[in-house]
Amino acid sequence: xxxxxxLRQLLDRQEIMAMMAAYTRCADLNRPEQQAExxxxxxxxxxxxxxxxxxxxxxxxxxxxxxxxxxxxxxxxGNIEIDFEGPDSATAxxxxxxxxxxxxxxxxTLYGRYVDRWIRTEQGWRLAERELRAAGAVGRDAGxxxxxxxxxxxxx
Amino acid sequence: xxxxxxLRQLLDRQEIMAMMAAYTRCADLNRPEQQAExxxxxxxxxxxxxxxxxxxxxxxxxxxxxxxxxxxxxxxxGNIEIDFEGPDSATAxxxxxxxxxxxxxxxxTLYGRYVDRWIRTEQGWRLAERELRAAGAVGRDAGxxxxxxxxxxxxx
Amino acid sequence: xxxxxxLRQLLDRQEIMAMMAAYTRCADLNRPEQQAExxxxxxxxxxxxxxxxxxxxxxxxxxxxxxxxxxxxxxxxGNIEIDFEGPDSATAxxxxxxxxxxxxxxxxTLYGRYVDRWIRTEQGWRLAERELRAAGAVGRDAGxxxxxxxxxxxxx
Numbered sequence: 001x002x003x004x005x006x007l008r009q010l011l012d013r014q015e016i017m018a019m020m021a022a023y024t025r026c027a028d029l030n031r032p033e034q035q036a037e038x039x040x041x042x043x044x045x046x047x048x049x050x051x052x053x054x055x056x057x058x059x060x061x062x063x064x065x066x067x068x069x070x071x072x073x074x075x076x077x078g079n080i081e082i083d084f085e086g087p088d089s090a091t092a093x094x095x096x097x098x099x100x101x102x103x104x105x106x107x108x109t110l111y112g113r114y115v116d117r118w119i120r121t122e123q124g125w126r127l128a129e130r131e132l133r134a135a136g137a138v139g140r141d142a143g144x145x146x147x148x149x150x151x152x153x154x155x156x
Numbered sequence: 157x158x159x160x161x162x163l164r165q166l167l168d169r170q171e172i173m174a175m176m177a178a179y180t181r182c183a184d185l186n187r188p189e190q191q192a193e194x195x196x197x198x199x200x201x202x203x204x205x206x207x208x209x210x211x212x213x214x215x216x217x218x219x220x221x222x223x224x225x226x227x228x229x230x231x232x233x234g235n236i237e238i239d240f241e242g243p244d245s246a247t248a249x250x251x252x253x254x255x256x257x258x259x260x261x262x263x264x265t266l267y268g269r270y271v272d273r274w275i276r277t278e279q280g281w282r283l284a285e286r287e288l289r290a291a292g293a294v295g296r297d298a299g300x301x302x303x304x305x306x307x308x309x310x311x312x
Numbered sequence: 313x314x315x316x317x318x319l320r321q322l323l324d325r326q327e328i329m330a331m332m333a334a335y336t337r338c339a340d341l342n343r344p345e346q347q348a349e350x351x352x353x354x355x356x357x358x359x360x361x362x363x364x365x366x367x368x369x370x371x372x373x374x375x376x377x378x379x380x381x382x383x384x385x386x387x388x389x390g391n392i393e394i395d396f397e398g399p400d401s402a403t404a405x406x407x408x409x410x411x412x413x414x415x416x417x418x419x420x421t422l423y424g425r426y427v428d429r430w431i432r433t434e435q436g437w438r439l440a441e442r443e444l445r446a447a448g449a450v451g452r453d454a455g456x457x458x459x460x461x462x463x464x465x466x467x468x
Contacts, residue, residue, distance in 0.1 A: 021235040028291050030307040072292035074267030076234040078388040079333040111386030136384035151342040177391040186463040228448035230423030232390040
């Protein structure tokens with residue numbers, strides 16, 4: 001790639017990482033409408049093994065309901081990997097440590113991985129698809145969460 | 157912005173992130189003097205709801221006293237957001253998972269957010285202001301910590 | 313440095329961070345062969361105070377044995393600091409929160425720091441040396457882990 005293209009890609013990467021951070025910030029401030037603005041209108045999101053949430057309207061309702069179960073949450077991203085498919089779309093993965101305190105005072109922590117597709121829109125980079133996979137959970141039955149797909153390798 | 161300006165801003169961003177990392181490294185090595193060098197001389201820092209620490213001298217003493225309570229700490233940053241106000245100043249936010257083991261062996265974990273102002277000095281980017289807000293805490297009364305300001309939204 | 317050199321260094325930084333993320337992803341998916349591909353053939357790796365693992369072949373075996381102890385792991389990086397020694401080598405540090413669930417269901421969490429040396433190869437940036445240091449651990453005797461080297465400063 002030419003130097004201007006390489007620079008542009010670093011800037012795109014930076015913009016996507018800023019949107020990833022905004023997602024977590026809005027979650028932890030309990031602002032589901034703002035959190036959903038990170039997504040395109042016709043987004044697809046999967047937080048549970050049972051299926052996909054389709055569209056930003058349904059997503060706002062799902063986020064509102066989910067966040068209302070908690071008095072506190074803290075989402076913390078790491079290990080961000082972004083692979084551009086072309087100038088206007090990218091796949092991405094990241095890991096999340098998400099600590100939750102329920103309104104009854106009990107806690108649970110998710111060790112998760114987001115598997116994303118991002119696209120460039122007129123408003124900037126937005127999430128077209130996000131799938132959560134759980135490496136594990138403490139304080140909650142991980143069977144309720146989509147699995148990470150860790151290899152099982154028996155030692156012989 | 158021109159390409160040289162865009163490149164410069166990516167480099168500035170990188171320098172600020174390096175200083176953020178140095179802050180945590182010096183904290184976990186219990187080096188309060190080095191940790192305070194991340195700040196400008198006339199910095200303002202807020203770790204407690206009761207008020208601001210003003211100036212690097214007072215900050216060194218506050219850090220020394222705070223770190224001496226622990227045999228181990230581990231500060232872990234994520235979700236870094238940096239917004240430039242001009243070529244020489246920026247606001248920034250980041251989240252921190254800070255695990256602490258007190259000298260009596262007990263532990264607590266902070267799920268926090270730093271709200272910063274950074275300025276460019278002759279020595280490079282330095283922290284002019286840092287305010288800690290707590291999303292929550294485990295093993296410590298979160299009422300002793302400045303709150304994050306999470307929205308309370310009752311479901312109807 | 314010239315603008316092309318500065319841009320090149322930002323891209324190198326990005327490539328190293330991507331390899332750091334791949335290391336954690338392959339660990340959590342229990343793919344020791346893929347995880348070891350992040351390293352050069354004649355790498356040196358230290359996870360225990362007792363000594364160094366030398367060479368990628370020995371590393372694959374060590375990773376396979378270590379990962380087989382767990383049903384789940386989640387490695388989460390932060391505070392990445394990369395310092396270039398020249399165009400083709402760099403030292404780096406990062407912190408890791410590594411949560412582990414053993415096959416017996418018990419858990420432990422590492423609060424660690426990786427101290428690395430990276431070199432540019434024909435295949436891209438690879439790890440020549442990685443040393444783990446532990447800020448602390450929960451659910452495991454930290455005496456089994458290489459210490460971070462926190463200063464002990466008695467208050468007078």
